[in-house]
Amino acid sequence: MSVTGSRTWLGLGLLLWLWCAAPQAALEVAVDRQQVALGDSLRLVITATGDEDLEGLELRTLLADFEILQRSMSSSTSIINGQTTRTRQLSLDLTPRREGTLAIPAFRAGVETTQPVAIEVGPPPTPADADQQVLFSAEVDRSEVYVQGQLLLTLRIQQAINLDSRSVSELQLDGAFVKPLEQNSFQRTIDGRPWLVHEVRYAIFPEQSGTLEIPAQLFTARESSGRRSVFDIGGGGRQIQRRTQPVVITVHPRPAAFPAGSTWLPARNLTLEEDWSTPPDQLQAGESATRTLRLRGEGVHGAQLPPVEFTAPDALRYYPDQPLVDDREDSNGVVGLRRDSAALVASRAGSWTLPEVRIPWWDTETDSLRHAVLPAREISIAAAPGSAAGLDPVTVPGTAPTSPVATTAGDNVGQRPWQALAAVLALGWLATLAWHWRVTRGAGAAPATHTVPNANPGEARAFKQLQAACASNSTPQARRALVAWGRARLPGPAGANAAALAASFGDAALEAAVADLDRALYRDCGSAWDGAALLAAVKRLRKAEPRHDASTGDNALTLYPRGT
Numbered sequence: 001m002s003v004t005g006s007r008t009w010l011g012l013g014l015l016l017w018l019w020c021a022a023p024q025a026a027l028e029v030a031v032d033r034q035q036v037a038l039g040d041s042l043r044l045v046i047t048a049t050g051d052e053d054l055e056g057l058e059l060r061t062l063l064a065d066f067e068i069l070q071r072s073m074s075s076s077t078s079i080i081n082g083q084t085t086r087t088r089q090l091s092l093d094l095t096p097r098r099e100g101t102l103a104i105p106a107f108r109a110g111v112e113t114t115q116p117v118a119i120e121v122g123p124p125p126t127p128a129d130a131d132q133q134v135l136f137s138a139e140v141d142r143s144e145v146y147v148q149g150q151l152l153l154t155l156r157i158q159q160a161i162n163l164d165s166r167s168v169s170e171l172q173l174d175g176a177f178v179k180p181l182e183q184n185s186f187q188r189t190i191d192g193r194p195w196l197v198h199e200v201r202y203a204i205f206p207e208q209s210g211t212l213e214i215p216a217q218l219f220t221a222r223e224s225s226g227r228r229s230v231f232d233i234g235g236g237g238r239q240i241q242r243r244t245q246p247v248v249i250t251v252h253p254r255p256a257a258f259p260a261g262s263t264w265l266p267a268r269n270l271t272l273e274e275d276w277s278t279p280p281d282q283l284q285a286g287e288s289a290t291r292t293l294r295l296r297g298e299g300v301h302g303a304q305l306p307p308v309e310f311t312a313p314d315a316l317r318y319y320p321d322q323p324l325v326d327d328r329e330d331s332n333g334v335v336g337l338r339r340d341s342a343a344l345v346a347s348r349a350g351s352w353t354l355p356e357v358r359i360p361w362w363d364t365e366t367d368s369l370r371h372a373v374l375p376a377r378e379i380s381i382a383a384a385p386g387s388a389a390g391l392d393p394v395t396v397p398g399t400a401p402t403s404p405v406a407t408t409a410g411d412n413v414g415q416r417p418w419q420a421l422a423a424v425l426a427l428g429w430l431a432t433l434a435w436h437w438r439v440t441r442g443a444g445a446a447p448a449t450h451t452v453p454n455a456n457p458g459e460a461r462a463f464k465q466l467q468a469a470c471a472s473n474s475t476p477q478a479r480r481a482l483v484a485w486g487r488a489r490l491p492g493p494a495g496a497n498a499a500a501l502a503a504s505f506g507d508a509a510l511e512a513a514v515a516d517l518d519r520a521l522y523r524d525c526g527s528a529w530d531g532a533a534l535l536a537a538v539k540r541l542r543k544a545e546p547r548h549d550a551s552t553g554d555n556a557l558t559l560y561p562r563g564t
Helices: 003-021 409-442 459-471 475-489 498-505 508-523 532-544
Strands: 027-031 035-037 042-048 066-080 083-096 100-104 117-122 134-140 144-146 151-159 163-168 176-180 184-190 193-206 210-214 218-223 239-243 247-252 269-276 288-298 316-320 324-330 333-346 350-354 357-363 368-374 377-381
Touching: 027 117, 083 184, 134 239, 134 247, 151 163, 151 218, 193 210, 269 357, 269 368, 288 357, 459 475, 459 532, 475 498, 475 508, 475 532, 498 508, 508 532
Parallel strands: 035 117, 144 247
Antiparallel strands: 027 042, 042 083, 066 083, 100 117, 134 151, 151 193, 163 218, 176 193, 184 193, 210 247, 218 239, 269 288, 288 333, 316 333, 324 333, 350 377, 357 368
């Protein structure tokens, strides 16, 4: 190839790389709440990452159902790995003009179009007494819930005056897992009187059936009186305290209609999806493709989602990867995510059926049993090119097959300069290794240190996984979660396995619970196991022993109480 041709191809390749590396334009909308009362305000944020003109957006359709109280523009620029991304946001504070189901319309800027967003507008709140200037109330989204199901608690502060030093008492519940959610702040108008509203939200997951009582919560603040100088830091306003009423919740046990032996999973919605790194019908014998199954549960945290079992017929083999578990949040609470991946390898050509994947779950909205299903699918594996006697080479993930390479005299002539350069680089690499060996040998007993990323979750996260496993009476998950909790609680050999963990604490109840778990897991296969004793022993040890979890930090939400 000529020098001119090489430069042409190099230029085209550079242009293609620049085009692929350029950030793709996007136009998105988001609201802070989708359920409001007439007279409330909500915030609409329109985000652009391309050259879209946000100032020129057509807003007349929006004004049919909403009034714009305030608008602002902001922009930011970030550089990651040499790639520059510029983001611009248009923020609109809105208030609905009427009750009912309203829609924030789709916006168009350039070639980008957003999706419409539905907003539910309820009746205006009941007017407060004229003398009331600060209101504090507790509200739950339901009065009955299933064990391990999500319950949303909202502590609402409404103020018609300015307040300083606001704080809410710490929510402490025995027999329930509590997760703080994002706070909301907005304006509300009642009978022409403006109020500032703050909402402190929690997702609560009861751990046992029966009755759950949410005790009265306390809000304290001081009325703002203004400062006469920068040295006047004490404030002279009166102290204000408000208490909520206790809330009693009925917690139902796992229904008898739910399949025995399956992981109990109460959720608002559950979806199961799959994708492949390579379409399985394009595979040849010996090649591998990664199959990824994604579970998304609304109203459950990620630790509650069961692992997806990869079952393969003859001549197919799975090599599973470590699962990824995460929690997200939306306006309706917690969204649990789980991703299970495995590399599929076929040892020979042929056609096989991948079995159906079926996960039972309990729909808390319709109070009924449902299943998330991936239907069975037929796959055909082609024979590998050049295979002899019907035997196809098998490629183990992480290795590459070897094959002879034919060369010609012309190829050898063109490769000689590169071969010489490769030889020089190899000699330099060997010289570097020899120098490094001499230096490390002469350094005496200074061992090399290696930074290994911590594969274990924090103590709180591991305990949450143990809670879910014990509540669902799942022996494999319980043992894995117990070992992970032990490693986070007692780093080092003491927490290496379940038996060592029990011996390290010297707790008879924990040792008995671990022995019972081992019997159910290894000896009495198929026998029922109750995780209540193991969970109770671990809970008691958590209260008695100090934590060794280094993943601590201040809570950035100002109204939540500080501390653990």
